[in-house]
Amino acid sequence: MTIQEIKNRFGIIGNSPLLDRAIDIARQVAPTDLTVLITGESGVGKEVFPQIIHQMSPRKHGSYIAVNCGAIPEGTIDSELFGHEKGSFTGAHEARKGYFEVVNGGTIFLDEVAELPLSTQVRLLRVLETGEFIKVGSSKVLKTDVRVVAATNVNMHEAIRSGKFREDLYYRLSTVPVTVPSLRQRKEDILLLFRKFALDFSEKYRVPPLELAAETQKKITEHSWPGNIRHLKNLTEQLSILEKNRVITAETLGRYLPAEDQSRLPVLQREGMKPGDFSEREILYKVLFDMKKDVSDLKKIVTDIINGNTENLSVSHNSGELFSNESGMEAVPGSGEPGGISIQRTPQFSKPHEQAEVIEETLSLEEQEKGLIRKALEKYKGKRNKAAKELGISERTLYRKIKQYNLE
Numbered sequence: 001m002t003i004q005e006i007k008n009r010f011g012i013i014g015n016s017p018l019l020d021r022a023i024d025i026a027r028q029v030a031p032t033d034l035t036v037l038i039t040g041e042s043g044v045g046k047e048v049f050p051q052i053i054h055q056m057s058p059r060k061h062g063s064y065i066a067v068n069c070g071a072i073p074e075g076t077i078d079s080e081l082f083g084h085e086k087g088s089f090t091g092a093h094e095a096r097k098g099y100f101e102v103v104n105g106g107t108i109f110l111d112e113v114a115e116l117p118l119s120t121q122v123r124l125l126r127v128l129e130t131g132e133f134i135k136v137g138s139s140k141v142l143k144t145d146v147r148v149v150a151a152t153n154v155n156m157h158e159a160i161r162s163g164k165f166r167e168d169l170y171y172r173l174s175t176v177p178v179t180v181p182s183l184r185q186r187k188e189d190i191l192l193l194f195r196k197f198a199l200d201f202s203e204k205y206r207v208p209p210l211e212l213a214a215e216t217q218k219k220i221t222e223h224s225w226p227g228n229i230r231h232l233k234n235l236t237e238q239l240s241i242l243e244k245n246r247v248i249t250a251e252t253l254g255r256y257l258p259a260e261d262q263s264r265l266p267v268l269q270r271e272g273m274k275p276g277d278f279s280e281r282e283i284l285y286k287v288l289f290d291m292k293k294d295v296s297d298l299k300k301i302v303t304d305i306i307n308g309n310t311e312n313l314s315v316s317h318n319s320g321e322l323f324s325n326e327s328g329m330e331a332v333p334g335s336g337e338p339g340g341i342s343i344q345r346t347p348q349f350s351k352p353h354e355q356a357e358v359i360e361e362t363l364s365l366e367e368q369e370k371g372l373i374r375k376a377l378e379k380y381k382g383k384r385n386k387a388a389k390e391l392g393i394s395e396r397t398l399y400r401k402i403k404q405y406n407l408e
Helices: 003-010 017-029 048-055 077-082 118-130 156-161 167-173 187-205 214-222 228-242 250-256 279-306 365-379 384-391 395-405
Strands: 036-039 064-068 107-111 132-134 141-143 147-152 176-179 313-316 321-324
Touching: 003 017, 003 048, 017 048, 017 176, 036 048, 048 064, 048 107, 048 147, 077 118, 118 132, 118 167, 156 167, 187 214, 187 228, 214 250, 228 250, 365 384, 365 395, 384 395
Parallel strands: 036 147, 036 176, 064 107, 107 147
Antiparallel strands: 132 141, 313 321
């Protein structure tokens, strides 16, 4: 069966090379009994691939069952998968067969497999390795012949590092991995999918099909679609029901399609932000940037002292302050500023490399943050609205920080 024939049979829309590659892998692995792990973001259509694998395998006449591991409570998941004996726990009034026993000779699809409890993962690993399992409340070992296909939208390597998923089970499940591309990775398919959904909803609700204006086609193609195909389908259904004008303009689409999530961007965004948005991140960035500048200036001053280059430095013995005429850097010993940078020195520079001593700078972000807030309050004589504006945070956040650091 060709890739196009598979698409026609299972209702797959799209011509993306990444999509074709995923279908091709599923087609090649189907005749075997290898376990398959299907990965991809939520809403990309992972659930169709286990059906392709089952229907194109020698097990196609056997049972097929899809289990949503995230929808079954932790206390009953073992019973659902492996069965239980009568009286094995409260409410077990009779013996029950689990999915692995019922589907013997067929295929079981474990959706959201990363949500399985660790104890269940151990049982599943045994089934995959030996084909054996034990019912809850029993000591009798049972055998099963089941093809396992699993799927997840979780970063499995991160789940392994955090101890939420067993590494040995991951490698046992991912004998053959299939990666389903996100919608933003197959932009050439977005308009095809929209037209397909528009026709479907036109028939369902008995309304004329939607059309997209030229500028709307560009906008809908460039959107990131965090919910992928499910997101696009829901949008098309809303437009089909609510819009009387069947030609969708960019302005109309904008009312249904939210602006891109600015939190995905790696830089701070000022325009359009609500007060208090990203306030913690803002102040940390400001602390780090200020710290970097202070350290760079301090290095230059210390280098000048060590090299005996004091012509650009002036010293006030009464205040103990050291100024660099070039950099404008100021270091005050014992100034009392939390997180501040200070230098101890003696008036003579006959042996500057022996006389200059650099006191280690604190790298605590909390202390740096506290110091910045105190300076801003002193600069504006306690006026919190102006201090908050200077720090780039909301007045509410500043008030909370003042309470937190007892700076009142």
